[in-house]
Amino acid sequence: MKKAGIVMVLGSLLLLGLFKFPLWNIMLGAPQYPEPLGMNIYIQGIKGVSEFDLQNIDGLNHYIGMKTIPKPEDMWEFAVFPKVIIGMVVLGVAIGLLGFFEKISYKYFLGWFVLMSVLGILGMYDFNNWLISYGSDLDPHAIIKVTNPDGSPMTYKPPLFGHQKLLNFDVTSLPHIGGYLMFVGMSLTLVAFWLGRRFSLKKHGRVIS
Amino acid sequence: MKNFFKLSIGLFFTAVAFTSCNDQKSNKSNGALSSSNAEKVYIAPGEHDSHYAFLSGGYSGNLTVYGLPSGRMFKEIPVFSQFPTNGYGYSEETKPMLETSYGFVPWDDSHHPDISQTNGKLDGRWIFINGNNTPRIARISLTTFETEEIIEVPNSAGNHSSSFITENTEYVVAGTRFSVPVPQRDMSIKDYKGNFKGALTFISVDPEHGHMDIKFQVLMPGFNYDLSHPGRGKSHGWFFFTTYNTEEANSLLEVNASQNDKDFIAAINWKKIEEYVNNGGGTMMPAKYAHNLHSDVTHTATSTMKNEVRVVNPSEVPGAVFLLPTPKSPHGCDVDPTGEYIVGNGKLSANLTVHSFTKMIDAIENKKFDGDAYGIPILKFEDVLAGSVEQPGLGPLHTEFDGKGNAYTTFFISSEVVKWKLGTWEVIDRKPTYYSVGHLAIPGGNSREPFGKYMFAMNKITKDRYLPTGPEMEHSAQLYDISGDKMELIYDFPTHGEPHYAAAIPAEIIKDQSQKIFKLAENEHPRKTLSDAEGKVVRDGNNVHIYMTMIRSHFSPDNIEGVKVGDKVFFHITNLEQDFDVPHGFAMIGANNAELLIMPGQTRTLTWEAKQVGVWPFYCTDFCSALHQEMQGYIRVSPADSDIELSWSLGE
Numbered sequence: 103m104k105k106a107g108i109v110m111v112l113g114s115l116l117l118l119g120l121f122k123f124p125l126w127n128i129m130l131g132a133p134q135y136p137e138p139l140g141m142n143i144y145i146q147g148i149k150g151v152s153e154f155d156l157q158n159i160d161g162l163n164h165y166i167g168m169k170t171i172p173k174p175e176d177m178w179e180f181a182v183f184p185k186v187i188i189g190m191v192v193l194g195v196a197i198g199l200l201g202f203f204e205k206i207s208y209k210y211f212l213g214w215f216v217l218m219s220v221l222g223i224l225g226m227y228d229f230n231n232w233l234i235s236y237g238s239d240l241d242p243h244a245i246i247k248v249t250n251p252d253g254s255p256m257t258y259k260p261p262l263f264g265h266q267k268l269l270n271f272d273v274t275s276l277p278h279i280g281g282y283l284m285f286v287g288m289s290l291t292l293v294a295f296w297l298g299r300r301f302s303l304k305k306h307g308r309v310i311s
Numbered sequence: 312m313k314n315f316f317k318l319s320i321g322l323f324f325t326a327v328a329f330t331s332c333n334d335q336k337s338n339k340s341n342g343a344l345s346s347s348n349a350e351k352v353y354i355a356p357g358e359h360d361s362h363y364a365f366l367s368g369g370y371s372g373n374l375t376v377y378g379l380p381s382g383r384m385f386k387e388i389p390v391f392s393q394f395p396t397n398g399y400g401y402s403e404e405t406k407p408m409l410e411t412s413y414g415f416v417p418w419d420d421s422h423h424p425d426i427s428q429t430n431g432k433l434d435g436r437w438i439f440i441n442g443n444n445t446p447r448i449a450r451i452s453l454t455t456f457e458t459e460e461i462i463e464v465p466n467s468a469g470n471h472s473s474s475f476i477t478e479n480t481e482y483v484v485a486g487t488r489f490s491v492p493v494p495q496r497d498m499s500i501k502d503y504k505g506n507f508k509g510a511l512t513f514i515s516v517d518p519e520h521g522h523m524d525i526k527f528q529v530l531m532p533g534f535n536y537d538l539s540h541p542g543r544g545k546s547h548g549w550f551f552f553t554t555y556n557t558e559e560a561n562s563l564l565e566v567n568a569s570q571n572d573k574d575f576i577a578a579i580n581w582k583k584i585e586e587y588v589n590n591g592g593g594t595m596m597p598a599k600y601a602h603n604l605h606s607d608v609t610h611t612a613t614s615t616m617k618n619e620v621r622v623v624n625p626s627e628v629p630g631a632v633f634l635l636p637t638p639k640s641p642h643g644c645d646v647d648p649t650g651e652y653i654v655g656n657g658k659l660s661a662n663l664t665v666h667s668f669t670k671m672i673d674a675i676e677n678k679k680f681d682g683d684a685y686g687i688p689i690l691k692f693e694d695v696l697a698g699s700v701e702q703p704g705l706g707p708l709h710t711e712f713d714g715k716g717n718a719y720t721t722f723f724i725s726s727e728v729v730k731w732k733l734g735t736w737e738v739i740d741r742k743p744t745y746y747s748v749g750h751l752a753i754p755g756g757n758s759r760e761p762f763g764k765y766m767f768a769m770n771k772i773t774k775d776r777y778l779p780t781g782p783e784m785e786h787s788a789q790l791y792d793i794s795g796d797k798m799e800l801i802y803d804f805p806t807h808g809e810p811h812y813a814a815a816i817p818a819e820i821i822k823d824q825s826q827k828i829f830k831l832a833e834n835e836h837p838r839k840t841l842s843d844a845e846g847k848v849v850r851d852g853n854n855v856h857i858y859m860t861m862i863r864s865h866f867s868p869d870n871i872e873g874v875k876v877g878d879k880v881f882f883h884i885t886n887l888e889q890d891f892d893v894p895h896g897f898a899m900i901g902a903n904n905a906e907l908l909i910m911p912g913q914t915r916t917l918t919w920e921a922k923q924v925g926v927w928p929f930y931c932t933d934f935c936s937a938l939h940q941e942m943q944g945y946i947r948v949s950p951a952d953s954d955i956e957l958s959w960s961l962g963e
Contacts, residue, residue: 137891154828155887161863161890165937245938 106297114194114291117187119283120145126162126229127151127278128260130159131305132270143229145183166258166269169236171214179228194291195229201298203272208298215291222288232261258267317923321923322405348801351792354381359822362754362765364817365424365438366788367393369809372419374440374451379765379815380790382804390449391419391442399458402907403916404836405605407614411445411463412599417519420444423812424540425472425945426453428523431478431543431759431795435821437521437629438814439474439483446470448485448514450521452607454826457607462523465598465620466493466510466530472552472644473541476516478759482581483523484541485512486552490533490559493622494596502559505685507533510622513581517748522604527588528622528634529579533559534579534686535568537721538709543651544761546668548582551653555640557684568640569659575634575684576644576655577658578671584623584629592624607829610836610914626686633675634684636692637664643709643750648759649720652697656707656720663707667697667737697738701730708749709812711756713763713793720769728768728791730798736936742798744789746772752816753793762817766793769810777805783890786810797857827891829912838883838915843867848959855880855921861895861909862887865938865961866929867945873957876950878921882907894934895942906932921948 124142129151131138139159140151148171150156160170174180194214200206237259248256248269258268261275279284351525354360360378368375369597372392375384383724392408393400400409400417409415419442427436437449446464451457464470464485472486490500490507498506509531514523534554540551557574560567587593605612625632637655641664645654653666669736674694681691706724709861713719717739720729726747748770754762768791773784786809790802839848840858846867849856855878860867866884886895888911897907899919907915921927931942949955 159888161888 103204103208103298103301104202106208106211106294106301107176107198107200109297110198110201110294111195112198113287113294114191114198114214116283116287116290117194118193119287121184122278122284123280124149124278125281125284126275128273128275131274134270138272139275141171143186144181145281147180148172152240163258165245166248167241167246169239169241169263170241171236177224177232179232180216183218183225186221190214190221194218198294201294207262208295208302211291211295211298215288218288218291222284233259304305319490320725329809334604347447348792350798352380352790354378354383355960359818361818362762363821364752364754364813364815364820365426366806366810367421367440368807369422369811370420371808372442374424374438374457374694375807375810377804377806378766378818380802382788382790382802384807385638386456387807388456388458389414389682390440390451390460391421391447393417393905397908397916398905398915400760401905403918404611405915407604407612408458408461408605408875410601410603411447412465412885412937413445413501413615418444419447421808422471423796424814425476425483425757425812426814427480427516428476428478428817429480430760430803430870431547433755433758433760433816433820435816435824436480436481437516440473441470441473441477441485441900443470443473443488446485446487447484448474448517448523450483450523452521453763454824455607455823456809456825457605460521460523461601461603462514462525463600463602464510464512464514464525465600466491466508466528466622467512468694469535472511472536475540475550475757477541477550477581478543478547480516480947481516482513482526483516484581485514486536486538486539487511488535488840490535490536493530494598500561503533504559505533507559507871509536511539511550511577511579513550513585523602525600525617525620527584527593527623529584529623529625531625531632531765532579532687534575537641539689540644540653540757542668542779543647543648546646546650546653547667548580549934550579550581551644551646552577553637553641553644553655554724555642571668573636574639574640574657575665576626576637576641576653577687578633578635578653580631584628587628587631588621588623590799593621595619596622608833608835610715610829610834614725630675632672632687634687634689635671635695636681636689638662642653642707644758645710645712645718647712648761650759652733654710654718654720656710658706658708658723660707663700663710665697665699666695666732670697671695698734700729700731700736703731703738704741709751711751711753711766713753713766714755715763715955717763718749719753719766719793719798721751723747723771725768726897728766728798731791732884733880740797742800744768744770744790745776745787745803746774750810750812752813752815754817757814764792764794764947765797767789767813767815769806771809773805773920802894813939828889829910831885831887831889831912834885834912836883836885838881838916840883840885840912842887842959846961847958848873850957853878857882857959859884859941860887861885861897861931863893864931864938866897866931866940866942866944867961868959870947870963871945871957871959872947872949873930874921874946874948875953875955876921876924876948878948880919880921880946881915881916882919883916884909886911888912889933893935894933895928895935898929898932899946908933911931921946924935924948924950 126143166301238257362379389399446467450460467487469488471488490509493508507606535556539552556568639657639660641655641658704722785805886909
């Protein structure tokens with residue numbers, strides 16, 4: 103159970119990577135942008151990959167009437183997400199330590215994972231909602247209005263995951279280092295659960311025999 | 312009818328003659344050899360050249376940037392000439408760059424670019440070039456690829472033995488081709504001999520910013536100082552100048568300056584003179600010369616008139632200046648990568664003379680002098696001669712080195728480049744040039760470490776090399792692969808203006824430092840405008856200052872009223888873009904100057920005089936975006952006595 107506790111603590115701590123590294127990344131390449139523009143999505147806000155990328159993305163987006171990329175103060179998420187992550191780290195470390203000293207059951211590890219997964223899915227859902235609104239809530243006086251073949255106005259929602267062609271831009275959206283660290287961390291908590299379970303089964307077995 | 316028939320036959324034969332001639336030519340160039348040469352110079356679309364080449368523009372006054380081996384021109388950098396293409400020398404910010412003691416001089420004749428060095432190796436920070444006609448030296452940044460500084464050279468005329476730099480860029484050196492009265496005065500031209508002086512100017516270069524300042528001028532006898540090069544390695548601390556007209560003729564020089572069997576290479580121990588000057592030596596002499604400096608922060612140039620210069624007579628510093636006899640009006644003065652050999656390309660001599668630095672020092676130490684000229688010791692020709700290349704060609708002009716012990720000399724009259732070996736003086740190879748080559752260049756050729764892969768020859772005569780374009784044609788250049796024993800002509804490309812010398816450098820030394828934008832946050836132009844909302848129009852008497860912004864795809868403000876006939880309108884325009892390769896242009900109808908090309912983050916000012924009542928448009932000249940054609944505006948000009956107040960707007 104000691105090993106399981108350590109892995110649980112480590113797994114939770116990996117979430118702290120989100121404060122240093124981007125959770126997600128969206129790159130926009132086009133014929134005129136052989137070096138693509140890009141935005142890194144952190145839990146505290148959105149930053150350009152290069153110094154002036156956000157300004158240049160906004161500059162281009164004004165033609166199709168998209169809103170400017172939100173500043174941290176424009177979205178409640180950027181205030182709440184860091185708190186949620188800190189909360190989950192504290193909780194995970196506490197559970198891990200208690201597990202280490204065998205004060206609580208390994209099942210709490212799975213509980214943490216499930217809670218984190220629910221929060222993560224909610225976060226992704228929220229993020230996707232923002233992408234939809236960002237890509238489709240267009241200025242009616244936009245300079246360029248493009249319609250789909252069926253006559254409906256074209257929207258410019260970047261993909262949540264993977265690649266999509268938006269007019270002249272190739273948009274690629276993938277997790278970034280912070281996101282990967284979070285996934286690894288969450289996987290580690292599952293490993294902790296499995297280690298804890300194995301330890302518990304063995305211990306139990308020994309008691310029985 | 313009969314005549315017509317004859318004429319037809321005549322034309323027919325002429326046509327046949329030309330056709331067969333063409334056939335012969337194309338047969339010659341269709342071999343397997345030329346197809347492998349094609350591969351050597353082919354740069355696939357989207358790929359980059361391996362070298363930058365900076366060719367002087369000669370009478371264009373500018374500097375052009377090429378790629379090697381493709382021979383593609385990337386940019387023309389305005390230096391000494393007004394450049395309506397981007398407004399250089401027309402905008403209020405850049406006009407001071409062309410100020411001189413003669414007033415505003417909008418043109419020059421640029422000759423010899425040289426790239427800055429550290430420890431004798433190209434460091435790719437700056438490139439210097441001389442203005443020959445109204446003596447000036449310019450420094451061009453190799454991060455912005457723009458002219459940052461120009462300093463005028465007083466007491467000089469025909470600034471030709473310039474602008475070569477010492478191996479740590481301590482000095483950029485400028486020598487006068489024409490000797491003149493120093494100081495200038497009203498005197499009979501016939502009294503030239505013994506009275507005119509030749510000023511050799513040592514301009515210090517600030518190691519951090521590159522700022523230039525004249526440290527001292529050596530006032531030499533009234534010869535013509537034709538070309539020069541620095542010592543390097545063992546000869547670092549010396550500078551060598553070829554001279555002609557040691558006869559000191561003042562008329563019909565083609566005859567009268569070609570009489571002496573030997574002229575001189577002047578060897579200057581600049582370290583010794585520097586020490587003398589640092590200890591207070593030399594004389595401050597009144598002299599007016601302009602020093603012009605452009606800032607990337609204020610985006611503005613300033614011109615300062617200097618009033619004195621330090622001069623040194625060779626006699627004041629014994630042991631600092633010597634004359635090396637060199638046959639027949641030598642032109643190029645070239646020092647090999649080790650610093651041992653000094654090549655004097657005697658342009659009227661059958662042989663090529665090479666002096667030895669070691670032997671020169673030995674001769675000086677043992678005082679083996681052969682008289683003096685105006686008190687300057689003349690060394691004995693035999694005592695300093697390292698060797699000579701016998702009968703290599705006709706009319707030697709310039710020599711470059713490949714760093715593998717070989718030298719390459721151009722021959723103007725026999726129109727060829729000859730490769731020969733240092734030390735043995737044997738001719739290894741010769742290849743024709745098309746036609747009458749002047750300078751040649753090897754990347755790093757004027758340094759301790761040349762990059763001996765390519766050599767290109769810059770020719771003075773083009774004739775039939777390209778499709779004809781009337782009496783005036785661009786000059787031709789030929790590129791040779793010099794990686795093997797024999798030189799191989801692999802490409803032929805036209806150049807712009809009249810390139811004299813060129814400096815080339817491997818691309819990887821400088822390409823990553825090339826700047827993409829100017830940061831708006833660092834713009835300290837006194838009349839900058841940092842957002843659309845800050846745009847405004849201010850009247851100051853008859854001067855109207857328009858503070859304007861430009862960003863894809865509008866100007867702000869773009870409707871301006873209240874300007875009156877007789878007003879002088881200053882458009883102070885800031886490009887708000889912070890994206891690579893998004894300049895905007897600005898053109899105003901009837902402007903008596905030029906357009907502006909304004910780089911992202913930069914502020915520039917164009918002056919326009921309101922002469923006629925009406926509503927006058929302006930527009931962006933650089934196709935910036937899908938809505939470039941919409942990037943325009945109007946100025947209303949009312950009668951001089953109208954009482955319409957100034958107003959401005961955007962999108963109302």
